[in-house]
Amino acid sequence: MSAIGVAIFGVVAASCSSDETTASTSSSTTTGAGPATTAAAIATTTTTATVVTTTTSPVTELVSSKRVNLDFVSAYVIDRGDGLVVIDTGVGGSAPAIHAAIEEYGKSWADVGYVVATHKHGDHVGSLGAVLALATDADVFAGVSDIPDISSRRSITPLAEGDLVNGIQTIATPGHTPGHISLLDPDIGLFTGDALNGASGGVTGPNPGFTPDLDTAHLSVKKLATFTYEQAFFGHGEPVLVGASDAVSVLAGSL
Template sequence: MEEVRLSRRRLLVSAGSGVLGIAVVNTLAGCSSSDEPNDDAGTPSTGSTGSTGGAIPGNWQRVDLSFVSAYVLVRGGEVAVVDLGTAGSADSIEAVLKGAGTGWDAVKHVILTHYHSDHAGGLSEAAPLVSASLYAGAADVPSIKSTKPLKPLSDGDDIFGLQIIGTPGHTAGHVSVFDPSTGVLVAGDALRATSGLEGPDAKYTADMAQAAASVRKLAALDIKTILPGHGAPVTTGAADALTKLAESLK
C-alpha cells in the first residue's frame, strides 16, 4: 500500500457539501499516491456509466476535499458523518456544517468506511470538537488509533436509520452505508467515479476478488444515488451503471 502524500493540502469546499474528520491511522496507507486531485474527479460522465454531479437526495451533503470526499447527513437535529477526509479537514467540514445550519455539537454519529488515512485522517483535529459515537468495520478497528472508543460494525447493523453493508476487499473491514429512505449509497472506496463508475483501485486494494464480490452485493440494493470516496456523486443512472459494473466483474 503506497503512502498518501499530503504535503500540498488543497481543501476545497463545494457548495452544499458536508462532513467530518475523526480518526488517526497507525499507517499512512491510502487510496491515491498523489497529493494532487485526480484530473477526472468530478468530470461528468454519461450513458452506461451514469451521470455525475447534480443534487443529492434527502439531507445528504458532500465535503469536497479535492481528491477525496466525506459526507454528512442532517436529520431531525442530529448529524451523521460518513468518513473523515484527510488530516486538516476540520475547517472545511465546519464550513459545510454551518452552511447546513448546524455545527460540531450536533454530530452524534461518525462512521468510517475504512482505515486509510485519506478517509480517517482527521481524528486528532476533530475529535475534541464532537461528542459522537465512532464506528468502523470490525476488521479495520485494530488499524485505527483513536482517543475515543471505536464501536465495531458488522454487515446489517443499523446506525441512525442507515444500513451498514459489509463490503470487504479494499480493506478487510471496509463497510458501505446505505440510506434506504432515499436510496443513497455512501460507498467509501468500494466504488469510485473518477472516470465513470468503477470498483476500487487495484493498487490500493487488499483483495480484488473480495472487492468484486462486494460490488455485486451492492448491485442487489435499490440504489438511486452513489456517493463515492473519489469522484463526484452519481445522481442519475446509478442503478444501471452499478448493475453493468457488477456484471463485468463476474
Template sequence: MPVQEIVREIVIPAGVAGPDPMVMDVRCYAVAQPGGIVVIDTGMPDAESGIAEAVEALGGSFGDVRDIILTHLHMDHVGSLFAIAEQAPMAAIYAGGPDSPDIRAPRRVQGLGEGDYVQDLQIFATPGHTPGHVSVFHEGSGTLFIGDAAVSAEGGVERSPEAFTSDAARAEESLERIAALEPERMLFAHGAEIASPVQSLARLLGGPYGS
C-alpha cells in the same frame, strides 16, 4: 435526507498506483439525522474546516455531531479523525469490525457489522478494499454512501485501484451485493455522483481488474 459533501484534491506520487502521478478527489459527508448530525469519513488531515462548513450548512456545529462513521481505515478517510472527534465530544466513533482495532482515535472506535444501524443509517459489510470496509445505506431516500467499494470517473462506476485493494475477489463480491441492493443514489469517496449508478455498475461487473 439533507447531505453536505466535502471535497478535497490529493496527488498520488508516481509509482504508487501506476507509473504516472494521479490526481484524485477525496469526498466525505455530513448527514442530518433525527438524533444529530452524522459525519461519514473524515478525509485527509486538512479536511477539518471543510467538514465544519458542511456541518454549519446543515444548521449545526460540532456540538451537534453525534456519530462519526468511518467506511474503512485508509488515511484519506481517517486523516481528520482526531480533529473532528476532539471538537465533537458527544460523537461516537464507528468503523467496520475488522478495521476498527487498527484505527487510531482519541477514544474507542466501536465495531460495526452487517445489519447494524447508526440512527437511520444501515450498515452493509462490503469487504475487499479493506477487510472491514463498510457501506452506509439510508433506505428512506435510497442513498448509499459507498466509500471505496467503487469510484466514479467520466460519468461511470469503476473499480477502486487494485493497488489499494486488499482482496480483489471479495471486493468483486461486494460490488455484486451493492448492485443487488439497487440504491437510487451512490455517493462516492472518490468521484462525483453519477446518473443511473446501478446500470453503470451492472455494466462494470464481469470485467477484470485493469480492464
C-alpha cells in the same frame, strides 16, 4: 427546506491509500446534480474546498446533500434530523471544511452524533482525531476488522452487516480493506467508501493498486449491485446521481 440532508466533502482524485494523503489535485468543480439542485461554494481555510448542496428527495423535502471539494478524497455529512452523521473525515486538516458544511445546516459540532469510517485508510480517517475532538458528543463507528488500525481518541463501535447508524444501513464490503463497509441511506443513496469509485460520470470498481484482496472486493461490488439506490457517493470521484444501482449492476456483471 431540508432537515435531513447530506454534506459531501469531495476531492476528486485517483486512488486511496494511507500513503497518499499528501497527494493533491486541485479540483473544485461543482457539478449540477439534477433539477432539484442548488449549489453554493464556500471558501474555507483549506485549499480549494467547496460545498455543494443538493436536494435529493422531492418526496420528503427533508433530504439534501452537500459537497465540499478539497483536494483528494470525499467525506460526507448526513442530516437525518437526529444528530448529524459524518461519513469519513478526509485527510488531515479537513475538519474546517467539514465544519463549513455543518454550518450550512445551521448546526454546530455539538450536533454531530455519529462519525463513521468506511475503512482504515489515512485519506478517510486522517481527520478523525480532529473531528472527534470537536464533535465531543459523537460516537464513532467502523467495520470491526479495520478498527485495530484506526487511531481514535474514543473507542470505536464495530458495525456489522445490517447494523443501523441513525437509520443508515451498514453493508459489509470487504476487499479494499478487510473491514471496509458501505452505508445505505434509505433517503439519499449509497455511500461506497472505496468499494467503488466515481469515473467520468459513471462508476468503476475498486482501485486494484490499493486493493489487496481484489477478488473479495469484486464480490463486494456484486453485493452492492443487489441493493437499489438512485444515487451513489464515492470516496473518490464524482457521485452518480441518477440510476446508480443500475450502473453498479452493469459493472458487477463485467467483473
